Amino acid sequence: MVLELICSLSREESFVTTLLDDIRQSKPYPGRKVPWLSLHNATWPSMEMSKLRSLTISTVNSMPSHLSRCHLLRVLDLQDCNLEYHPSLRFLGNLFHLRYLSLAQTGYTGELPPVDIGKLHTRLPNRLRDLTSLEDLMWARMDSACTVEELGHLTQLRILKVYLRTVDERVCKALVASLGKLHRIQSLIVLMPHGVAVDLEGSLESLSNLSHFCIHDTKSLPTWISPASLVLLSYLEIVVVQVRREDIQVLGKLQALCYPNVRVSGNKKVRDRFMVSPGAFPCVIKCSFYGFTTVPSMFPSGAMPMLEEFRFCNQLEYFSRGEFTADDLALGHLPSLQSVYVLLCSPPRTFFLLMTD
Known part of the structure; x- marks a missing residue:
């Protein structure tokens, strides 16, 4: 009974509208203003979207042109949509309130326009450096040193989870250099290809806000993991080829x-x-x-x-x-x-x- 009441109130208030398969859609919703919309295996409905705040889409092969007019949109989740051959997502530049964007498993490789966004889940696009307001970058696959270098421009990042698909000396140096510019970073996860260990030595003095750190794999404990630089580090997960006796002494001095x-x-x-x-x-x-x-x-x-x-x-x-x-x-x-x-x-x-x- 409680569930039925919640669903009834949700429909009356247009809290969330979910469309599952065209066969399950009744009639279009002309004139209906929907703030939260979720589409699954469905074609675009006929409804008023000027008040749309959140949009989740799956298995849709093309983006409608009228999305550029959804100026109040804050959340756009396109995960699993087939965008491999989509020419451009330039309309994102018109979404001034957008704070969350997911392009995970979409195959999209084009450029993203400059957009004031806080959280991004995607295979990295070109010109990553333009997303200067980005705070959360989840499971970004790094294919080159050039892409890794662009991370250094995202100075507002608080959460970063990256997977290095290509690992060489240049990539490692670029990663350390980029991390050195991320003064606000709080959570950092770095993963390598299975069985590959890297050397991440370098000078890092910008990780004073880091509280969660995970890295797989390194050849040895990086020297920048020290009590002086990681004053707030609470969680540490590290897979390392060689652990020295002095490394345990260093970890033991991390006060947090x-x-x-x-x-x-x-x-x-x-x-x-x-x-x-x-x-x-x-x-x-x-x-x-x-x-x-x-x-x-x-x-x-x-x-x-x-x-x-x-x-x-x-x-x-x-x-x-x-x-x-x-x-x-x-x-x-x-x-x-x-x-x-x-x-x-x-x-x-x-x-x-x-x-x-």
């Missing part, structure tokens, strides 16, 4: 870090034994280390005082040779610990040991 997830890529395991320093990781709540060996008393008194959940992965061969025992973790020094997950790997079989407080 709550969720570190450090993994060694491929079959290369860290044989360099390390120990967490007393007083390290003061705010960590959940921690994951994969591919490490340790020394006795891995967690000395005072380390990770707020840790509630710990995940640890190691090669079973280290246990069989007596190089590592559960006592090496020294879990008794963790006053807030609630659960521990230890994963012992012996390819092609995997053994899982769960210990709960």
Whole structure:
């Protein structure tokens, strides 16, 4: 009954109009002013769109010309529309209130006009630098160093998720240089092609607002990941080829870090034994280390005082040779610990040991 009431009120107030398949459409809606419209496998209805605020379209092969007159449109979601051979989306330049645009899985490769937009989900168009007000760029596929360089012009970015399809020295240097110009960035995810590790060394001093950082894969921990530059970093997920003992000491000094997830890529395991320093990781709540060996008393008194959940992965061969025992973790020094997950790997079989407080 409540659902029926909500649907009835929604129709009366024209809150949202959804058209599913032409066969399910009744008659057109002449004169009806619709602020929120969703089209799925449907042709364009005959309705008044001057008050349209949000438009979601799927499986539509062409854009109607009258969209340029929807001056109040703030949200335009064209995901999954076939725009591979669409000549241009110049009408976007007339949508002065547009704040969200999705062109994901559309195949569109043309230019976008200068538009004051806040969030973009798309395969990157040409002249990305024109979107100077962009704040949110989701899963952008970077095909060249030139495209990566244009990221540096998006100085208002707060959220950036990129996938580097082409990885070479020039692309890596361009990425570091562009990141150095993004002073407002808060969330950053960088993914590489499977099995490819890169070197992202360089000078970065602009990431003081970064709180969420994920990168797969790097050859080593970049030196710009430091307590001095990442003062607000709360979540860190990194897949790295080589982790050094001093890297763990650096991570332990990140004062705002709550969720570190450090993994060694491929079959290369860290044989360099390390120990967490007393007083390290003061705010960590959940921690994951994969591919490490340790020394006795891995967690000395005072380390990770707020840790509630710990995940640890190691090669079973280290246990069989007596190089590592559960006592090496020294879990008794963790006053807030609630659960521990230890994963012992012996390819092609995997053994899982769960210990709960």
